[in-house]
Amino acid sequence: MSAVIDWRVLQVHWRELLMSSVCQLRRLTMTKGELNRMNETAPIALQEERTAKTGSFAARAYSARSATSALAPDSVKRRTPGPQDVQLEILYCGVCHSDLHQVRNEWERTMPTVYPCVPGHEIVGRVVKTGSAVKKFKEGDTAAVGCMVGSCGVCESCRLGLEQYCEKIPILTYNSEDKVLGGVTYGGYSETIVVDEAFVLKVSDKLDPAGTAPLLCAGITTYSPLRHWNVRKGQKVGVIGLGGLGHMGVKFANAFGAHVVQFTTSANKTADALRLGAHEVVISKDAAAMQKHAASFDFILDTVSAAHDLNAYIALVKRDGTLTLVGAPPMPLPVSSFGLIFGRHQLAGSGIGGIRETQEMLDFCAEHGITSDIELIRIQQINEAYERLLKSDVKYRFVIDMASLK
Ligand code: NAP
């Protein structure tokens, strides 16, 4: 197993599972030089060997060749669709901050990046081919792929529709072991992708396809914890960070009837936060403004991608309230025990969402007219988009128009 995603960073038992996989163990015994050589050669060698059994074809993509190189045009292999497979022509792909963490190997200690890395797990496309056993899709349908393309299917989590917590580790859309072709999986910064129909989602005609792409990660990653912690009318709910995840969190918390407070470091996002559905906005650098909300929240969702002070937010949660992390900064964040003890506060984490819940979220969005607020870019602007993400300068999700790759 080469790598996993964002949400596992914070879960030690998952890390242990990860460590137990054969590939990971091999990696751990390798020096950096050996690892780099393997990144350059092994996926291709493995692909050649297994491709003898499974057909493949070349697809245009954008990849990073190292942690410090810019994303650039590349070609990757996709498998010839098997009986259960759906092939999508990718129309739009959202740009998640996880793509940036992964491309730059910022999660190296937990899940090293295998290069070349083709990121992208917010995919909306048109079905161009279906295998003989495919039931849900036909040519011409609009369909979507999110952060996972497979899982064991038999463990308790998978049976409950919680594939993101698969005990054997789900196969992620990129930088995960490709069990068919060998090497690693390649994501949505590409013209096409082939995925088992069980991991392909239906997209209603009511939804704008470009604004739908970010729902596949930013959408489900915020919808799932808000549902799990039963956010509802009568509750006071906070969302920290107004980026890709944050702006979806605000929309959903508002749609579920909560009183929503947006925490932001960017005062210039105040009007947007209110337009997106926040009832109040707090500039988190203002200690007095923060203090006014002490011990008052039922639930706070933390979407921040960089180091920040969790204790300042634990202090805002009321007795038995919860602060849930979905943001995955690369570094550990210190937590004061007393902040949790006084008030029986709960600190939790949440990872994307299962396939069933992702479909439920997409259907909810179609019913309620919810999509992401996007900045449509050409693939050639991707490196500039990453630099802007680092400056918290996105309104509120970059989406790549994949026609620009042709
Ligand atoms: P994003 O669009 O870059 O948004 C992150 C926001 O965090 C920024 O817009 C900014 O909001 C705030 N922020 C950034 N640096 C900060 C700092 N130093 N201190 C305080 N606030 C800061 O990123 P995203 O795509 O939403 O992803 C957010 C995080 O979630 C990433 O770490 C990503 O890897 C992770 N993620 C996790 C999962 C999961 O399954 N758990 C899934 C997807 C993504 P303001 O300008 O409003 O302050």
Ligand code: ZN
């Ligand atoms: Zn993501």
